[in-house]
């Protein structure tokens with residue numbers, strides 16, 4: 001596969017370069033493959049549907065071909081995914097796609113674990129260890145730390161702001177031993193990010209340490225997220241014969257979104273032939289993308305804190321990829337968009353629980369409410385000419401191509417549940433009056449000893465620490 005750049009289509013490079021560089025520092029653009037090869041229809045129409053790992057291998061192959069052998073790739077996938085996504089029906093036309101069964105209980109495990117193993121593979125033919133620096137305000141750091149833990153040839157240093165992450169988040173960042181170390185910085189998240197950025201531009205440091213980053217714009221985090229879209233669409237299509245008897249259902253993916261990496265992966269799966277008819281872009285008050293779809297103006301803005309805090313993104317980095325793949329008009333044919341404020345999030349968690357008994361997390365709750373509104377009148381109202389304001393919570397005024405099918409009861413919704421509700425226990429309990437049960441791997445981490453090294457917000461201290469503590 002050849003990879004190009006969102007800002008300069010004359011750029012042509014290979015997978016290895018795209019992964020190891022993360023982004024193109026010359027243009028500031030993001031890497032994207034030049035094409036999205038369709039899977040064979042015999043594979044897509046297999047009955048019963050292929051397993052998650054079969055799908056992962058098929059979908060990954062064209063993007064790594066000639067750079068990673070089938071054998072190596074099979075090993076990477078087996079090692080990355082000892083867990084699978086789960087599909088839970090809520091009612092006859094609503095399915096939850098649970099993406100939180102990995103080690104850190106959030107969907108980012110799917111991308112981060114694949115990326116870690118691909119980087120380790122490419123690093124084998126380099127001289128020396130690769131050192132990943134990551135600044136985090138919470139969730140990304142734990143997924144990256146966990147994904148790289150004990151992966152050969154790689155070291156990770158996580159920087160997080162002291163006193164500004166939750167107890168559970170801190171435990172998920174600070175209790176690693178071996179090749180993953182954490183520094184708790186006496187400062188803000190922005191201070192942490194600045195220390196990392198300064199390190200990347202420090203030529204003297206880079207003579208001794210080979211540095212890399214692991215942020216969410218890396219193409220090796222995006223591609224593997226497409227696997228579960230294909231898997232869930234094929235599996236749900238099979239189940240419909242029993243669950244609702246809808247022939248050839250129109251499948252709508254409802255995606256709680258922040259940086260829009262997850263939704264972009266869904267677009268890749270659709271391009272590769274997944275039977276997905278459309279998407280709902282569901283956000284919190286950080287409604288940059290719903291506003292863009294409604295008005296045609298893309299306006300990045302500072303982020304606003306919400307209960308769905310992993311989606312507190314005012315300048316979604318993958319907008320650039322979506323805009324490189326589709327025109328605004330095409331997006332409007334494919335997407336509905338929907339947003340909720342904090343009050344709406346609490347009500348949505350409660351209504352999901354009251355009506356179905358399912359405990360949903362604050363991020364997933366926006367998807368639940370979006371789908372519930374869309375299928376029970378909001379979309380019909382839009383088609384009927386009733387206007388709605390994009391500045392108010394709820395559905396924004398855009399009628400996608402699949403709208404008529406939802407109204408005609410020919411659609412099913414797959415709601416992506418991006419985190420275990422136990423990670424947001426206090427918000428969930430304020431909505432439904434009880435705490436979600438804690439999975440054992442979260443309970444275990446709470447018992448582990450904290451190994452984070454406290455550090456002043458000072459670049460010289462940070463640099464000296466990196467040099468003194470490096471693994472050889």
Ligand SMILES: *Cc1c(COP(=O)(O)O)cnc(C)c1O
Pocket residue numbers: 106107108139256257258259260261262263310311363418419
């Ligand atoms: C990161 C995250 C999101 C947002 O995903 P994007 O790919 O940034 O859109 C949603 N929910 C949870 C729990 C997350 O951790």
